[in-house]
Amino acid sequence: MPDTLDGLSMNLERANLDKLRAVFPECFAEGKLDIDKLLGLCGEYIDNDFEKYRFEWKGKAECLRLAQKRSAGTLRPCPEESVDWEHTQNLYIEGDNLEVLKLLQSAYYRKVKMIYIDPPYNTGNDFVYADNFADPLARYKEVTAQTTKSNPETMGRFHTNWLNMMYPRLRLAANLLRDDGVIFISIDDGEVTNLRRLCDEVFGEENFVAQFIWKCRQNKDNRNISGVSIDQEYIICYTRQFGNRVFRGTERKMEQYRNPDNDPRGPWTSANMVGLATADARPNLHYDLVNPADGINYGCPPKGWRYDRNTMQRLIDEGRIIWPDSPDGRPRKKSFLNEISEVLPGYSSVFGDGIYTNTATKELFSIFQNHYFDFPKPVEIVKQLVSQVTEPDDIVLDFFSGSATTAHAVMQLNFEDNGKRRFILVQLPEKTEIDEYPTICEIGKERIRRAGAKIEAGDTGFRVFKLDTSNLKAWDAAPIEGEALGTLYERMNGMVQRVKPDRSGLDMVFEVMLKLGVPPTCAVTPVSINGKTAYRVGEDCLLLVCLAPDVQPEDVEQMAEYAPAKAVISRDSFAGDTAMANAYYILRDRGVELKLV
Secondary structure, three states, X not given: OOEEOOOOOOOHHHHHHHHHHHHOHHHEXXXXXXXXXXXXXXXXXXXXXXXXXXXXXXXXXHHHHHHHOOOOEXXXXXXXXXXXXXXXXOEEEEOOHHHHHHHOHHHHOOOEEEEEEOOOOOOOOEOOOOOOOOOHHHHHHHHHOOOOOEOOHHHOOHXXXXXXXXXXXXXXXXXXXXXXXEEEEEEOOOOHHHHHHHHHHHHOHHHEEEEEEEEOOOOOOOOOOOOXXXXXXXXXXXXXXXXXXXXXXXOOOHHHOEOOOOOOOOOEEEEOXXXXXXXXXXXXXXXXXXXXOOOOEOOOOOOOEOOOHHHHHXXXXXXXXXXXXXXXXXXXXXXXXXXXXXXXXXXXXEEOOOOOHHHHHHHHHHHHOOOOOOOOOOHHHHHHHHHHHOOOOOEEEEOOOOOOHHHHHHHHHHHHHOOOOEEEXXXXXXXXXXXXXXXXXXXXXXXXXXXXXXXXXXOOOEEEEEEEEOOEOOOOOOOOOOOOHHHHHHHHHHOOOOEOOOOOHHHHHHHHHHHOOOOOOOOEEEEEEOOEEEEEEOOOOOEEEEOOOOOOHHHHHHHHHOOOOEEEEOHHHOOOHHHHHHHHHHHHHOOOEEEEO
């Protein structure tokens, strides 16, 4: 018989256990994982060594459980706040990113190429990401009602609270990255050390790529009591699994390649041949170099040459050495354009020359004619990172989207290289004191609308979704005292119709999509089944969802004509178990799986 959707997000713990069971079935007994046996198979043995190097803080274990805890929420569609709803492949999601990341697991597991986030820098101001371990959705409701918590240093848990906020989110984010995926995290001096250790824990220190330095301040800051002007911020970069080259590299300076002597091998540039090793370290690289044509001896540099005698002689015989007129000069090598590899020169870890925080402030002012953010990120900074690590059809995620710089950068880059990159932005709807834009999300959405209108090319639309509790009613399991049978009957009657009365069919369709791993960017088209409304999901009909009442066998037969991969029908649509069983067998015989909600 068909399965019933439980209204919860992807079960990450079960998915991980299934992977282990497939590879190491001998490590399971009575359905339980024998961790000692698993470690033994990997050559690791329990030695009760409590002095091992590890990164610990109060609440770490609870954070991991929080990341694994399934969400009972959903994302409700808001077409009226969206741009080009029917065609866009971009998403803007309002909600607590912890819950949203859980809800995205099924649809985007191992599909995101790049993540960029600019999380709170832990300055001690309002700390709206203080999670409620018991009921994350209740905490989210507190935040949207502007009940915030602070993280002052006097609490004694200043760094701990920040780590507890970041750890579960990074754990969930890591699941979304492809094996060749890359994450960038902006940070300042306050938490950069903890962030490095945290990312080593989540992504593995072997997958550390670089700690970029961005000179973000244009003018000196004289307010620091130390007398030091802190002019830089950092962008930490990790990949999920080191394989090929992570960064594309910088463009070559092609103008340096010329052919003044009409060499038949084509344009060339002169390359340095001075070595890097002392005579003690590399004696074979230390020798006098003599021009065989005129006998001029150029001696040996203090660090020798880059090539040994045999290699140098071959270069001389091939006419690849440029000889100076004077023994005081240094011979150089011809490096031909047609011999250079496709690998571009490395991307500097110190970047953003001439691009400052006030650059971003000016960008936002040009859009809104007002100042709404104190420390936004410039579009060019994010655009450079996106251009380095993504291909034109990749997905870019930002779950601390703030002023929506990432969306702006992706749209701008797509315009420049004719790409089709897609963005997913997630932002907590923190309250503002701006009448026109009561939450940060309203500013972000309007920024994308206005920036997209200026770009006028490619996909500049976005679908808006908002985090909410599930569209399905949850059974109230609170104890009933005494003989309050009326309360029990009331609860049972309330569950006759599982879908909440204030939710639309479209709300339910998108919850089904999320729980079954179908991206919420897929097309959703209403269709008529013998006068009853159903919804076809995806151009190739990945799902056919029907919530209409009184579904009859002839309706099910017509649903099967659409040849969906899965048919999803509400339990409430059937008059009884017999009608449900008939639907199951009709669809099974047509090769269609039936799911119930």
